[in-house]
Amino acid sequence: MVDDDDLMLKIATKFLQKEGYDVIVAGNGRDAMKIIHEASVPFELIISDVIMPYSSGFELVSTLKKHSLYCNIPVIIISSSGNETIVKEAYQLGVDDFLKKPIMPQELLVRVKKILSRPQVNIS
């Protein structure tokens, strides 16, 4: 989960962990990339904000989609700005879902479950 809002990270993490998910957090796109590279177990889902320091959410998605190892990791974007251009851009980059803040925790959970229940493409 990538967001520069600490409170968002804390709460969403607790919420998802309660539902049984393992959550690792990062405060910006650059740190997220680092964590993804160094992870011993591949990530199954990335939830990211858009406007962040060092490297925006879109840059993170764009980098992931170009990388052979990570291009199949599904991405959910959670942004405080929901204007048409940003949503269009997000889908053009290949994100799997877009949520506008404020979000309903149940809604997030439903979408996470839906994405993770899709048949995964085998990348090994």
Next chain:
Amino acid sequence: MEEKGFWERLQEIYEAFVFVYGFVLLIIYGLFAMLSSSSIRKFLRKNSYVDYNEIIDSPLAPNISVIAPAFNEGVTIIGNVRSLLTLRYSKFEVIIVNDGSTDDTLEKLIKEFSLIKVDFAYNERIRTEPIKSVFKSTDSAFNNLVVVDKENGGSKADASNAGINASAYPYYLCTDVDCILAKDTLLKLIKPFLDKERRVIATGATLRIVNSCKIDQGELVEVIPPKKLLPRFQELEYVRSFVLGRMAWSRINGLLIVSGGLGLFDKEVAIRAGGYDHKSFAEDIDMITRMREYMYDNKLDHVVEYIPDSECWTEGPSTLKVYSRQRTRWGKGLIQYMFNHRKFFFNPRYGRAGLLTYPYFFFFEWLAPFIEFFGILLYIYLISTNKIN
């Protein structure tokens, strides 16, 4: 009663003059302190409850072009451009003007951001050196980045003008590519344009010295006051000049300087005023003055605003050699500026800028070195001839 000699008379008059000069300056600083603290207090009260994030989400927020000329910045260009691209704002473009760099600035940009040449219809509203090409990114994560490659014009002014010509939005932020901007710069600087009834033509904010601060790839991590003595003096000088001086001037709408390192401008007024002057050594003061001149000449009510928050961190010279070069340039710029805009002197047509600000610059900035120099000479003379009481 002794007959006072001519020279002694002159000396007395000069001494009295210096006394009055210093006295008046002290009173002016006292006034500055009062005006500035009232202005800052007002600013703090007005913004104590503001949620700047409202502007990010609002469809009514204006679009801003960020213009940053770059010359031979190959070492830090990528970090700095990334830092500009990740400013907190929703609708803005970043225009990097590569001013004929001889190093690998352009190559680095092209590689990092996947740039390709595009057929850009360059609207030369202000005359500049020829544009070689314009680049845009093929990666849609960087779709708000524009890189303009042009022939070197010998000055930052020419590059800034090229940036203005290439920009698409009604407001532009002019900065140096090696300045580090705070993430909320655009939010803070655009607010005065939006919350005043009168037309705001420019806003500025405080600049600080970055020399000993912790920087990580173009992002400010920790603010630390400069460790060396020379930059430390400059930090103090900046705080005095920005927070004390400029807040006071902006309180009475007499502000004539918005620093070239950071300023948000109304593009239309800037173009009508003729853009930046590439012959000027002090193109930032010159620009604001000409913008004001345009507004006053056309009898258009306007203000130049200033916010006290520190938004831009810039490198201060740490050696005497570089420092003296900078100050000489500023000095030359001031002399040139005073001459070019002499019609402001005590001219009520130009409002408080003409009646107060320009004369202040004349007497207490331009004249000051002469008075100090002669004062020192006189003092040496008095010491050597044993005339000190």
Next chain:
Amino acid sequence: MYLLNIFETWWNEFNNSFYNFSPTLYNNFASFPFFIQLSILFIAIAFFTTVVTYLRLAIRRAVGYYKELRKQQYTPIIEQLISDATIMNEELHSGMQVEDIKLDKHVVAFEKELPIKRKYIRQIVIDDMMHYKKIFFGDAVLLLKQLFIDLNLQKDALAKLHAFNWERRVKGLRELARMEVTVQDVNILPLTNSRNYFLRMQARSCYIRISKNEPFKFFDILKEPLTKWDQIDLFEIISTTPNLNIPNFSRWINYSANNSLVSFCLKLAVYFNQQDAIPSIIELLKTKDHNLRAEAIITLGQLQADEVEDMLCDMYNNEPQICQVAILKMLGLTASKKHTDFLAKQLQYSSEYDIKLTAARSLIAHNEATKNLLDDLMQHTSGLTQAILKHSLNPLIKY
């Protein structure tokens, strides 16, 4: 002369009081020439004010630092308590209805683990809750609002409405508005007529959210200009208040003499897609204010009012450039294919960059319908026209 007399009187007064204070010091002082005396006096004043200022700043810094430490100490606990009561609420997870959930034990937890009686703690809790509300909505937030009331925090917010400083009153208003607490008119109406501009505007905008009676009443009496910032603030409240009774904004588009309000209503009409406001907007085209007219034209485009296109093309030649650009933009927004030739003409024959660019963009906005026309233009034009065409057709150049 008058000033000189005043100065002399004051100087004598000063000398007398100094003498009374300490004759020896005064005698020393009086032995100096006048200029030196004046200098010493001013140096003393400057020194004194500098020391006082430094002390004030140091104290303020120290207090601020201490407050920050305090905040950092309690924030994790507060965040945990709020989470437990709302998002992570056990009863909510077990499927209970929100209306049936009681938060008593959570209130007790607050009282046990925090010095909740202290004002600064309550303020941190309020600020955190406002932050929560920006991130989440739904059942968890209903519980949050319940918690806000159970902890009696709305009393703090209401108390702020009677504070001495106007910015504290504004803060109180915003807290009440953000937490969607209903407030009696008697508490808020006087603020909507306050002499302080900022307080007045904030009160009016918060009134929309927290009052049940005629939220847009003040539109009728608004005489002063509505700044862009106020519009942004109002827009945010109007677009995020649930169950708001949205009036037909054409009422003010027609009858208000306040141009900034009319401009704002145009934007609202677009946001709520009020098709029946179109006739009023067409009437508005008669206004003498160029900027407002241009805005009205673009609004018609955003509302897809293609019936008015012919009239706009007829008035095109008599309009200032800003309105001409607006007309061209409008044709691109409706993309009705009826005036593609008109657009092509402007693209080719105007000498103004902005006109050409807008015409090109509007042609491109017609997508498939103008593909052939654009190919044709590309082949048969040159110079600036062709450059602008290439510029607009490039998908990488968005602006």
